[in-house]
Amino acid sequence: MLRAEGILVWMDRLKILIHWFRRDLRLTDNTALAAAGREAAVVPFYVLDPERVRMDGHGPAYWQFHLESLRELSAKLEKQGSRLILREGALLAEMERLAAETGANGIFFNRLYEPASVDQEQKVAGLGRHLGIEVRTFKDYVLHEGGEVRTGSGSAYTIFTPYAKKWETLTKARPVKAIRCSVPPILKKLRTMRLPSLGRLGMSSALRIPAAGEKAGLDLLRRFVRERLAGYDQTRDFPAVDGTSRLSPHLCHGTVSIRSVYHAALAAAAKGTPRARRAGGVYLKELVWREFFSQVLAQFPFVGRGCFRPQYDRLKWRNREDWFLAWREGRTGYPLVDAAMRQLRETGWMHNRLRMMASMFLTKDLLIDWRWGERYFMEKLADGDMASNNGGWQWSAGTGTDAAPYFRIFSPARQSRRFDPGGVFIRQWLPGLVPLSAAEIHAPWLQKRLPLAKLDFPEPVVNHEVQRQKTLDMFDRINR
Numbered sequence: 001m002l003r004a005e006g007i008l009v010w011m012d013r014l015k016i017l018i019h020w021f022r023r024d025l026r027l028t029d030n031t032a033l034a035a036a037g038r039e040a041a042v043v044p045f046y047v048l049d050p051e052r053v054r055m056d057g058h059g060p061a062y063w064q065f066h067l068e069s070l071r072e073l074s075a076k077l078e079k080q081g082s083r084l085i086l087r088e089g090a091l092l093a094e095m096e097r098l099a100a101e102t103g104a105n106g107i108f109f110n111r112l113y114e115p116a117s118v119d120q121e122q123k124v125a126g127l128g129r130h131l132g133i134e135v136r137t138f139k140d141y142v143l144h145e146g147g148e149v150r151t152g153s154g155s156a157y158t159i160f161t162p163y164a165k166k167w168e169t170l171t172k173a174r175p176v177k178a179i180r181c182s183v184p185p186i187l188k189k190l191r192t193m194r195l196p197s198l199g200r201l202g203m204s205s206a207l208r209i210p211a212a213g214e215k216a217g218l219d220l221l222r223r224f225v226r227e228r229l230a231g232y233d234q235t236r237d238f239p240a241v242d243g244t245s246r247l248s249p250h251l252c253h254g255t256v257s258i259r260s261v262y263h264a265a266l267a268a269a270a271k272g273t274p275r276a277r278r279a280g281g282v283y284l285k286e287l288v289w290r291e292f293f294s295q296v297l298a299q300f301p302f303v304g305r306g307c308f309r310p311q312y313d314r315l316k317w318r319n320r321e322d323w324f325l326a327w328r329e330g331r332t333g334y335p336l337v338d339a340a341m342r343q344l345r346e347t348g349w350m351h352n353r354l355r356m357m358a359s360m361f362l363t364k365d366l367l368i369d370w371r372w373g374e375r376y377f378m379e380k381l382a383d384g385d386m387a388s389n390n391g392g393w394q395w396s397a398g399t400g401t402d403a404a405p406y407f408r409i410f411s412p413a414r415q416s417r418r419f420d421p422g423g424v425f426i427r428q429w430l431p432g433l434v435p436l437s438a439a440e441i442h443a444p445w446l447q448k449r450l451p452l453a454k455l456d457f458p459e460p461v462v463n464h465e466v467q468r469q470k471t472l473d474m475f476d477r478i479n480r
């Protein structure tokens with residue numbers, strides 16, 4: 001018997017279901033977990049597959065966030081008298097072993113949409129058929145899956161604005177009611193391993209990553225809707241201001257659910273002034289971008305390897321290794337780009353305005369293939385989400401779903417003057433530039449008061465205007 005929102009629910013005591021945790025590391029508002037808890041006693045399960053860790057391209061920031069969130073999840077389960085069963089090994093072998101050890105009647109989990117995750121899901125479904133047990137999957141990572149948001153003729157949207165218009169008309173699921181899962185007696189006897197350290201995964205870290213786990217995520221969400229949401233539309237583009245929600249790592253690892261975020265923002269905006277309602281609308285639109293890119297990857301999985309517009313696979317990128325290194329290390333000589341790259345390396349997070357600027361700089365000033373940058377971001381981000389990362393990179397490179405994007409080329413110095421006018425963000429990450437005034441700091445090579453060598457700051461690796469023309473020529477050769 002279990003208690004859900006004051007209602008007593010009877011269930012078959014013998015029924016046992018495995019809940020497979022993936023990127024849904026939370027107990028509240030977890031669709032598959034709640035469904036399993038309503039029907040049966042639950043075995044909470046997580047598999048650390050070393051092969052997957054090696055192959056999926058994430059680095060220490062992602063894994064540190066993930067492991068810390070798992071640690072919290074495991075502690076919360078213990079508090080409820082349950083246990084997280086953690087195993088290391090190949091997914092299917094571990095899943096089959098656990099199913100045999102527990103005599104489970106089924107496996108429940110939430111769906112993900114990147115090709116490797118879809119492949120895992122198909123294999124687990126095959127295992128279920130082989131074992132003769134139920135495998136049930138749930139929509140949880142997004143509000144709407146690709147199949148729900150269709151054009152009048154039933155095809156997938158490939159352009160954001162009409163997609164967003166349709167998405168907004170659809171009814172959104174409410175957060176799932178909290179449920180305390182019943183614990184099968186066998187759970188106490190099952191083998192589980194200790195959470196590995198980053199070192200065990202072959203990674204080291206002294207990163208200042210965002211606070212991980214469900215509690216930190218929910219606190220962040222509460223504070224954001226209370227204190228910052230009403231000004232979001234005014235502040236979200238300024239990296240020196242704490243104006244965005246910073247929820248991306250939580251949404252990526254599932255320490256906070258997308259339903260909780262959507263409904264909290266919607267409710268807070270509805271209660272506010274007309275200005276606050278407008279800001280809330282701008283925020284919700286950002287969540288639509290996440291869903292848009294998720295469905296682009298799900299429906300056109302080839303974007304994980306090549307350009308959404310296949311003609312651009314023929315672009316002749318210059319791919320200079322020394323420029324790529326300068327970009328990665330924050331030594332391009334363009335202060336806001338360099339400050340952004342240092343924020344990424346040291347914290348595993350980068351402000352959206354800067355992600356757009358740094359990615360456009362790599363592709364359209366340094367003429368380096370967007371896939372190089374995509375890979376590097378994935379390795380450094382704590383919120384590395386294949387769909388959003390790929391979508392962001394193809395947007396900046398001009399190879400993606402946007403209608404006429406390739407001639408949109410940001411000037412790094414102009415972006416810097418506009419979005420970090422006082423140079424506050426730049427000074428935070430590039431202390432060498434502190435002596436420069438707000439007028440000088442965006443293009444240090446133009447001021448003659450202090451030599452660059454004295455500031456310990458490099459000459460620009462390229463001339464923006466020259467490179468801009470080269471990029472246009474590179475695209476024109478394809479479009480001709």
Ligand SMILES: Cc1cc2nc3c(=O)[nH]c(=O)nc-3n(C[C@H](O)[C@H](O)[C@H](O)COP(=O)(O)OP(=O)(O)OC[C@H]3O[C@@H](n4cnc5c(N)ncnc54)[C@H](O)[C@@H]3O)c2cc1C
Nearest residue numbers: 244245246247248286289290352355384385388389392393
């Ligand atoms: C080149 C590039 C790479 C990116 N890589 C990732 C990535 O790996 N993972 C990731 O979550 N986001 C990625 N983004 C999108 C965006 O930059 C981040 O989601 C955002 O900066 C996270 O900060 P926040 O939570 O404070 O955002 P907020 O402004 O508070 O937005 C709220 C939420 O909306 C979603 N969102 C906002 N903007 C976008 C966007 N442009 N595309 C998709 N979702 C969005 C995120 O889930 C975010 O947490 C990338 C963008 C670019 C240009």
